[in-house]
Amino acid sequence: MEYKKETRAVEGDWPMAYWQWKFESIALIAKTREAFKEKKLLGLKCPGCGLVYFPPKPYCYCLARPDKWVEVEQTGTITTYTFTGAWAYEGISEEEQAGGAPMIICGINFDGSDTLTVCLLDDAKPEEVYVGMRVKLKWPEVIEGRVDDIAHSEPLKE
Amino acid sequence: MAHTDVAVVGVGYSKHVSKRRDVNIAEMVWEAVSACYEDAGLKPKDVDAICTGNMPAFEGVNIPELWGAGHWGAYGKPLMRITTGGTTGGSVAHGGYYAVSSGLFDTVLCIAFEKQSDGNSTMGLNTVALADAAAMFQQGVDPGFLAAFGGGAVGIAVYQAASYMKRSGCTTEHLDKVSVLCRTNAALNPYSHLKQPGLTPEEVAKTTLMQYPIRFGHVCPATDGACAMLVTTGEKAKKLIDKPAYILSCASCSEEASLMGIAGSGTTNMDPCVQESCKIAAKWAYDLAGIEDPRHEIDVAEPYSPFAHQLLMFYERLLLCDDGEAPAILDSGSMNLEGDLPVCPSGGVISTNAIGASAMERVSEVALQIMGKAGDRQVKKEVHKGVAHGWGGAVNLNVVAVLSDTPRRS
DSSP states (O other), rough: OOOHSSOOOOOOOOOOGGGOEEEHHHEEEEEEEEHHTTTOOEEEEEEOOEEEEEEEEOTTTOOOOOEEEEEEOOOEEEEEEEOOGGGGGGGGOOOTTOOOEEEEEEEEEEOOOSEEEEEOOSSSSGGGGTTTTTEEEEOSSSOOOGGGGGGEEEEEEO | OOOOOOOEEEEOOOOOBSSOSSSOOOHHHHHHHHHHHHHHHOGGGGOOOOOOOOOOOHTTTTSTTTHHHGGTTOTTTTTTOOOGGGGGHHEEEEEHHHHTTTTTTEEEEEEEEEGGGGGGGGHHHOOOOHHHHHHHHHOOOOHHHHHHOOOHHHHHHHHHHHHHHHHHOOOOOHHHHHHHHHHHHHOOTTOSOOOOOTOOOHHHSSOOOOEEEEEEGGGGOOOOOEEEEEEEEEEHHHOOOOOEEEEEEEEEEEEEESOHHHHHHHSSSOTTTTHHHHHHHHHHHHHHOSSHHHHHHHEEOOOOOOOOOHHHHHHTTSSOTTOOOOOHHHHHTTTTTSSOOOOTOOOOOOOOOHHHHHHHHHHHHHHHHHHHHHHHOOOOOSSSEEEEEEEEEETEEEEEEESSSOOOOO
C-alpha cells in the first residue's frame, strides 16, 4: 500500500494468544461444541428475563446468570444479510471478480433462541435472499465439534 | 437539578484532507485550536480546563496529549482525555458540557482529532475487534473464515443497511441520493474532505460495490483533521459574543454490540438497525432540553452517518419522524439546505471522517448554524434549535446533544 512508502513500518508481534476469555465462557461454548457432534444446538436460558442465548453466555444483559440448558431449533429466520466476493477487496470491480459466485453471509435467529448467529447461506443466489427468509442449518459431512461446524445454512423449503 | 447554562462561543477547524504530510498531529491540532481561540476572542489564559479525545489506535500514538499539550495551551491546566470510538468527539463535547454545567469550571476547550494517515486504520480496527476475534480464535476458528465475514465498521454497516432497507422500504436509489445530498453540501463547506459539486445519483450508483448494499460512493473517506470548540458559562458567553449557541442537554445510551455473538459480546440485539439506544438517548436529551415535539421544534439535524443508510436510519431514531418515514422525507426535499428540516448541511461524516473529531463536528456544525456563522452551508431557514448525534463505542453507543439560541432556564 502507498502509505508504506511514506511512513516507517516497525516490525512487531501482537501476542493475541495471551488475550483470552475466561475459562467460564470457554467451558460453556465447549459444551455447545460437543453437542454439535450429536447434531444438537444447545443454548443457555436466563432465569431473570427468560432470554435464550445461543451461543451460550455466562452473563445476561439483565445481569442474572443464564443457567438452564435448552435445545435450540435448527431452523431460523434471516434478520440481516450481505453478500461479498473478491471485488470487496482492493477495489476490484464487479465484472473482474475472480472468486466465482458471491458469498452470502446472513444473520440467523434460530427458532427458540433470542440471539443472532452469523452463517454463510449456501444454495441460494444473492437476488433470492431477503430479510425474513426461512433457513435451516447445514451440517458438514464430518462434524468435529468446532465453532465453524455451524458456519453454513441453506434455504428452508416448507 | 443544579445546572449552569453552557454555551459554545468558538469553533475552529484544521484543513480536512486524506493526508497531511506538512504537519504532525500536534501541529495539525494547533491549527484548529488557534482558529478556535481567534473565533471566540479568547487566549489560553482564559481557559480553565481542557477536554480532549481521539482514537489512538488509528494513529498508533498513545497519549497524544503528551505530545500536544504545549501546542494546545494546556500546560498548567486540568486535562482529561475521553475515547469512546466513533462517538469520541461527541463524548468530548459532553465532557466539556459536564465540566461547565456542574459549575466546576467556567471555560473549557474541547479538542477532538484524528490523523489517520499516520497509522494503519485497519490495524486500529483490529485492536477494536480483539474481544470478538480472540474469543473466536480461542475456539479454533480459522482467521480466514473470520475475515470472510467482513470486519470493522463496514462489516457492521452492511448488515445494518440490509435490515434497515427491509424495515423502512429504503431502496439503493435512496442511498445514492443521500450521498448526493451530503457530498454537494460538503462542496459548500471549506472544511469538508470529499467535495463533489454536481454529483448525481446515477454516478454514485456506478461506483464499485463493496459489500451489498454498500458501494464506494456510500462510504466515508479516511480523513486527517481536527476540531476545537470553546464552551463557557451562559453568563460569560453573553459578554463575549452576540449570539452564542447554548448546549441545552447531552445524553448518551449504550447497547451491547450487535453482531458476532460468540462469548465476548454475545447479545440479544438481533437487528443492528433497531438502535433503541439512540431513541432512548434522544428522548432523554429532548426531555432535558424541554423539547416536547422534536419534529417541529428542531430546525437542523446533524446525524452521524459515515454510511449512506445511517443518515435516514438515525433521522428516524432521533425521533424526527416515525420509523420508516425517512426515505420519503428525503424524496420530498425537506432535508436539503433550503428544506424544512435540513440534514447534514456540513456534508456530514460521509464526506469527512477524521474519526475522533467527527462526532464533535456534529455539535460544532449545529452550533455554527445557530450562531449564523456557517457561511455558504448556512441553511435557508432561521435556526433556533438543532440536534447533534454520534454513533460508535462498542458499535452501539449513541450520543445526542441538543443546542439552541436561547438558554435552558430563561
